[in-house]
Amino acid sequence: MSIRILIVDDEPDFIETMVKRFTFRKMPVTAATSGIEALTLLETESFDVVIMDVRMPGKDGIETLKEIKKRAPLTEVIMLTGHASVESGMRGMSLGAYDYVLKPVDFEELLDKVRKAYERKQLNEGRHSAD
Amino acid sequence: MMRQEDYKRLRLKIIATILAFSFVPLLVLGVTIHVKTESVYVGKVYGNLRTLVENKKTTIDLFLNERISQLTTLAFTETFEQLSDQGYLEKAFAILQIHSKSFLDLQVIDQDGDTVAYCGPYNLQDVNYAQEPWFAMAMARGLYVSDVFLGFRKYPHFIIAVTRREGGRSWILRAAIDSDIFDSLVRSVHLGATGDAFLINADNVLQTRPRFEYSVLDEISFPRFARFSGSRVEEFSVKGKTSLYALAWLDNTDWLLVIKDDPREELSPLYRARWLLGFILLGGMLVITGGAVFITNSMVGQLVRSEREKAALDASLTQSSKMAALGKLAAGVAHEVNNPLAIILEKAGWMRDLLSEEDIKASPNFKEYEDALQKIEFHVRRAKDVTHRMLGFARRMEPLRDDVNVNILLDQTKSFLENEAGFRGIKIVTDYNKWLPCITSDASQLQQVFLNILDNAIDAIDRDGVITVTTRHDSEAAAVVISIADTGKGMSKEMTEKIFDPFFTTKKVGEGTGLGLSISYSIIEKLGGTIALKSTEGKGTTFTISLPVKSRG
Numbered sequence: 001m002s003i004r005i006l007i008v009d010d011e012p013d014f015i016e017t018m019v020k021r022f023t024f025r026k027m028p029v030t031a032a033t034s035g036i037e038a039l040t041l042l043e044t045e046s047f048d049v050v051i052m053d054v055r056m057p058g059k060d061g062i063e064t065l066k067e068i069k070k071r072a073p074l075t076e077v078i079m080l081t082g083h084a085s086v087e088s089g090m091r092g093m094s095l096g097a098y099d100y101v102l103k104p105v106d107f108e109e110l111l112d113k114v115r116k117a118y119e120r121k122q123l124n125e126g127r128h129s130a131d
Numbered sequence: 132m133m134r135q136e137d138y139k140r141l142r143l144k145i146i147a148t149i150l151a152f153s154f155v156p157l158l159v160l161g162v163t164i165h166v167k168t169e170s171v172y173v174g175k176v177y178g179n180l181r182t183l184v185e186n187k188k189t190t191i192d193l194f195l196n197e198r199i200s201q202l203t204t205l206a207f208t209e210t211f212e213q214l215s216d217q218g219y220l221e222k223a224f225a226i227l228q229i230h231s232k233s234f235l236d237l238q239v240i241d242q243d244g245d246t247v248a249y250c251g252p253y254n255l256q257d258v259n260y261a262q263e264p265w266f267a268m269a270m271a272r273g274l275y276v277s278d279v280f281l282g283f284r285k286y287p288h289f290i291i292a293v294t295r296r297e298g299g300r301s302w303i304l305r306a307a308i309d310s311d312i313f314d315s316l317v318r319s320v321h322l323g324a325t326g327d328a329f330l331i332n333a334d335n336v337l338q339t340r341p342r343f344e345y346s347v348l349d350e351i352s353f354p355r356f357a358r359f360s361g362s363r364v365e366e367f368s369v370k371g372k373t374s375l376y377a378l379a380w381l382d383n384t385d386w387l388l389v390i391k392d393d394p395r396e397e398l399s400p401l402y403r404a405r406w407l408l409g410f411i412l413l414g415g416m417l418v419i420t421g422g423a424v425f426i427t428n429s430m431v432g433q434l435v436r437s438e439r440e441k442a443a444l445d446a447s448l449t450q451s452s453k454m455a456a457l458g459k460l461a462a463g464v465a466h467e468v469n470n471p472l473a474i475i476l477e478k479a480g481w482m483r484d485l486l487s488e489e490d491i492k493a494s495p496n497f498k499e500y501e502d503a504l505q506k507i508e509f510h511v512r513r514a515k516d517v518t519h520r521m522l523g524f525a526r527r528m529e530p531l532r533d534d535v536n537v538n539i540l541l542d543q544t545k546s547f548l549e550n551e552a553g554f555r556g557i558k559i560v561t562d563y564n565k566w567l568p569c570i571t572s573d574a575s576q577l578q579q580v581f582l583n584i585l586d587n588a589i590d591a592i593d594r595d596g597v598i599t600v601t602t603r604h605d606s607e608a609a610a611v612v613i614s615i616a617d618t619g620k621g622m623s624k625e626m627t628e629k630i631f632d633p634f635f636t637t638k639k640v641g642e643g644t645g646l647g648l649s650i651s652y653s654i655i656e657k658l659g660g661t662i663a664l665k666s667t668e669g670k671g672t673t674f675t676i677s678l679p680v681k682s683r684g
Contacts, residue, residue, distance in 0.1 A: 011470055017477035024484045055466075082469030104473035104515050107480045 003118045004045075005029040008038040008052040008064065009080070018051075021107060035059030039067055047075055049098075049117045051110070054081040054088045062092060069096045074124050076117035080105065142431050149423040154416060161412045169401060176375070176397045177364045184362045184377035184390045187328070191316055195383040198234070198291055198308055199274065201227060206293045206304040214239045214304065215247045224250040227306075235288055235307040242270070242301045251307070269294050269303055276384045279310045279338045279347060287311070287347045289338075310347070314339045317388070325374075325393040330386045338386055356380075356387060366394060450631070454653060457633045465518040472511055472518070479507040534569040535577060537611055537678075541600055544581040548589060556595040559585075563602045570611050570680050572658050577678075580651040580662075584615050584674050587647065590638070591619025591672060609680045610660070616673035621666045630664065 005027055009015050015031045022029040030045070032038040036059055038052070050068060054061035065077050079092040082103035092100055098117045101110060205214075205223055213219050224237045236251020244261030260266045269275035269292040279289045292305040317328045317339045330338040331353060340347045352370060362379040375397065377390040395402075483504050486497070545559050552559055588598045596618040603612045622630065622637070629635045631652040636645030655662040660678035 011474065013474045014470070014477060017474065017481050021477065021481050021484055024481075024488075082466050082473060102519060103469045104476040104511060107477065 002026075002028055003049055003114060004047045005114065006032065006038060006041065006047040006050045006052075008032045008035065008050065008056070008061075010034060010053065010056045025111075035061070035064035035067075038064055039071075042068065042071060042075075046072060048121055049114050050075055050077045051114070052077055052079060054079050054092065054100075062088060062095065065092055065095055065097055074121055076121050078110070078113055078117060138431055138435065141434075142427050145427045145430065146420075146423045149427070150420060153419045153423070157412065157415055157419070161408055165405060165408050168404065172401045173398070176394075180364045180375060180377040180390060180392060180397075181362050184364070184379045184388060187317065187390065188362070188379040188381060188388050191313065191330075191388065192382045194312070194316065195276065195291075195381070198231065198306070199276070199293070199383065201230060202291055202293045202304055202306055203274075206295045211239070211241075211247075211295075211297050211300075211302045217248050217250070220248045220250045233309045233312040235309050238303075238305040240266075240292075240303040240305055242303075247302070265290070265292065266303075269305075270301060278332050278336065278384075278386075279313075281348065310338065314347075318342065322390070322392055323396045325396060327391040329389055330381075331389060332387070333385045353389075358385070451656070453632070454649070457649075458653075461633070468514070468518050472514055476508065476511045476515075479504050479511065483508075532571050533574060535572045535574045536567070536569050537577075537602055537613060538563045538567055540574055540578055541581060541602065541613070544578055544585060545600065547582065548585055552589055552598070555589065555593065557589055557592050557598060558596075559598045559600065561600045563600075564604050567602050567604055567611060568680050570678050572678060573654075576654045576658065580654050580676070581613075581615075583647040583651045584676075588615060588617035588619060588672070588674075591617050591621075593619070605677070608677070610677045611680060613676045613678070614673055615676075616671060618671045621668040621670050621672050623668055627664060627666050631662075 005022060007015055007018050007022075007029060008031075009018075010033055012033065015033065019029050019031050030041060030047070032041055035052075035056055038050070039059075052061050052064060056064075059067075061079060061081075065079070068075055068077055073096075076098040077092070077096070079088070079097045079100040080103055081088055081100055088100075090100070098120065099113050101113065205227065209219075209223065214223065220237060220239065224234070227234050227237065236249065236253060236255070238246055238251070238255065239248040240260060241247050244259045244263075244266055246256055246258050246260075249255050265275055265277055273294045275290075275292040275294075277289045277291075279287050281287060287310045288307045289310055290305055290307050292303050294301055294303050313330060317330055322328065327342045329341040331351065332338055334350065335353045335355070336350050337345055337347050345351055354367065354369075356378060358380050360380075362377060364375060364377045366373060366375050368374075373394065375392040375394045377392070379388045380386070381388060482500070486500055486504070541561065541563075545561070549559065585598065585600075592598070598618075599614075599616045601612075601614045601616070603614075604610075605612050626637070631648050632645075633649040634645040635649075638645075652662055655676060655678070658678060660676060662674065662676045664672060664674045666672040
């Protein structure tokens with residue numbers, strides 16, 4: 001299954017490991033270390049699922065989420081938050097994120113969510129093409 | 132908060148001020164009213180007496196004047212010759228008597244003192260008065276009024292003598308007047324029980340008979356008064372008794388009219404008023420004092436209550452701000468810790484991934500790697516639990532609003548722990564109010580609290596004990612009260628003050644995070660309720676949770 005994944009987080013060690021693990025499972029993954037970088041990438045590439053940290057310097061997760069939903073609304077976004085308030089996660093949901101996960105992340109759980117998000121995207125795409 | 136003595140002093144100060152401000156005007160008013168009224172009243176009494184004595188004096192003077200006029204008219208309209216005739220005199224006398232019965236007799240006396248004619252009941256035909264002192268006086272002055280005396284007639288009377296000069300000779304027309312008339316004139320003053328009235332002459336010899344004690348012509352001990360015009364009212368003592376005396380000298384004779392009045396009688400209404408005033412003043416002062424004490428007590432009581440409430444509020448605010456500060460700290464720490472934890476977990480996971488593929492399965496250290504990685508992941512997850520709980524502690528999510536049946540919720544929670552309790556010989560007894568109303572609240576958060584407290588209760592007892600769960604409805608406060616009492620080891624006073632603090636635990640390291648009760652406290656507060664505890668070391672602890680039936684806000 002080749003779900004195109006974009007990971008956005010400002011912690012380089014975290015990003016590096018996530019990329020390695022997804023690649024190990026033969027899932028194409030791209031990394032961005034900031035919201036701006038993510039949006040720049042989105043201009044040229046399209047992704048199925050975006051995994052994004054809520055708290056980042058510069059453009060934070062919520063702002064980036066809004067932009068993503070504007071430019072590529074069918075792209076599913078999973079929010080990661082190590083931040084104290086689950087509020088941002090909930091806010092993200094209301095802004096269109098697929099789900100939110102508290103750090104530290106259980107990888108299997110995350111994988112599961114990615115798969116489900118992909119399924120939803122395909123469903124939505126199917127509907128669109130039917131229109 | 133002020134100490135007991137301070138409150139007492141405040142109370143006394145307030146009462147003293149109120150009393151001072153009310154008593155002083157009250158007393159001033161009372162005294163002023165009394166003094167003014169007294170002076171007016173006394174003035175009236177004196178005025179009345181003065182009027183009385185003047186009226187009486189006028190009456191008596193009028194009477195005397197009339198008699199004198201009658202005689203004078205008679206003496207100057209008739210001649211000596213005419214009146215010397217006995218028969219004529221008798222006729223004249225009869226006419227006199229028509230006007231006034233007080234004429235006792237009538238005499239015509241010549242300038243030698245011989246009785247020329249006499250008309251009357253006594254035998255005075257041959258009496259000569261030349262030697263009598265009055266004779267000379269009458270001859271000299273033309274008119275003479277005597278004092279009362281008994282004289283030949285043995286009967287109190289006085290005489291009026293009128294001298295007429297008629298063609299070279301003088302003669303006297305003399306009449307005796309019954310002094311009884313004075314008695315009745317004088318005594319007809321209505322003077323109450325002890326009042327009196329009498330006439331005395333310049334030597335204090337009674338001319339009339341007073342009501343009490345003396346008879347006419349007695350000399351009484353009485354102060355001497357020089358002749359004065361008009362009337363006087365004075366208060367003085369005679370023979371040890373003080374009375375009011377109204378005095379007036381008669382015009383026609385040297386007689387003093389004395390009206391005696393008992394000041395006590397006259398002034399008794401005033402004295403009664405004085406007593407009444409005193410009573411009212413006293414009563415008023417008592418009422419004011421009572422009112423002052425009552426008001427002060429309720430004021431100070433209110434003050435005490437307000438200060439107590441404020442102290443309680445301060446305490447709860449301190450607790451809340453402590454909680455808030457710690458909440459922020461916890462959140463900050465959690466966030467800073469979660470990121471490194473996430474990385475550690477991923478790295479370990481990555482190593483696991485690699486291990487699953489590598490052919491180092493044969494290597495002797497493989498088992499060690501796998502084991503180590505497993506442990507790493509386990510403990511990271513353990514750390515994650517702590518941080519997530521801490522985040523839960525700091526969370527500011529709005530609680531759900533649902534209808535919750537507390538009894539059912541408690542039963543559910545009880546069922547989670549029944550096995551554990553059973554193993555340890557701990558009985559959980561329930562005593563629910565069957566008609567407990569449902570409350571608007573968040574069931575899962577409440578369950579977290581109940582679970583936490585029941586858990587603590589079990590740990591406190593350890594082995595063999597009883598946990599009693601009670602629910603009650605406080606209709607006055609519109610609240611539901613849940614109490615969980617254990618027969619465990621209890622806690623000291625210091626511990627009860629710290630028990631809700633985050634990270635405070637009495638358990639060994641690793642057995643408890645110390646967050647349970649502080650989270651419970653936070654939850655109950657957000658649900659609009661209160662949580663409190665009572666504990667006796669060695670006997671047990673009771674947690675009491677009160678939740679409003681209707682959610683506030």
